[in-house]
Every structure is written in C-alpha cells, then in structure tokens.
Amino acid sequence: MDRCALCKGKLRKHKELKDEVEIKGWKCSKCKETYFSSNELLKWEIFSGRRKNNVRKIRKVGNSFTVTLPNTFVRADNINNNDLAIFKRHKDGYILQIVHL
Ligand SMILES: [Zn+2]
Incomplete structure (x- = not known):
C-alpha cells in the first residue's frame, strides 16, 4: 500500500x-x-486490554519455543499430559488439532 484509498495521496510511515x-x-x-x-x-487490542482471552506469550525454553494452552480449552476438551498437538497452517496463522492418547 503506497497510496491513500480515499484520495490517492502518498502514504508515509x-x-x-x-x-x-x-x-x-x-x-x-x-x-x-x-x-x-x-x-x-x-x-x-491485546495491550489495551480489549482482547484478554486466549492470548498467550511465546517463550523460549532451551532451543525450543513454547506456548501454554488456555485452561478453559484444557478442561472443555479433556486435554491431558502427553496428548499430541498437530499444527496446521491457516490463512491467519495456525490451527491446533489435539490428538488424545
Ligand atoms: Zn488521503
């Protein structure tokens, strides 16, 4: 995007x-x-407090990056230790599919 959608003026950072x-x-x-x-x-939305639910910080642990699961999902979907998670690319990011063992 380098031109204004309204007046076609030049856009600046x-x-x-x-x-x-x-x-x-x-x-x-x-x-x-x-x-x-x-x-x-x-x-x-996140830093102004408008979006509070289901936001997690990604953290580096050793050579890996981790993210925690919201407890409401863990309880609602009966997610347990050692269950598997499959990440699938999506247009807005990822979809996480849980495989129960
Ligand atoms: Zn304009």
Missing part, C-alpha cells in the same frame, strides 16, 4: 499512541487518513 499503546502504520500526507495492518490492530 506513521506511529501513533492509541490508548497508550504504540501502533505503526501509514498516514496519508494529503487527507491525513491513517491505515494500520491487522497485526498492529491485534497488538493494540
């Missing part, structure tokens, strides 16, 4: 504090319309 969360995007140099990627808007 832009940073904005929204609810005390810095988000990066683009701003039209002509009409001042702002644009943000869906990833930046998700980041804003």
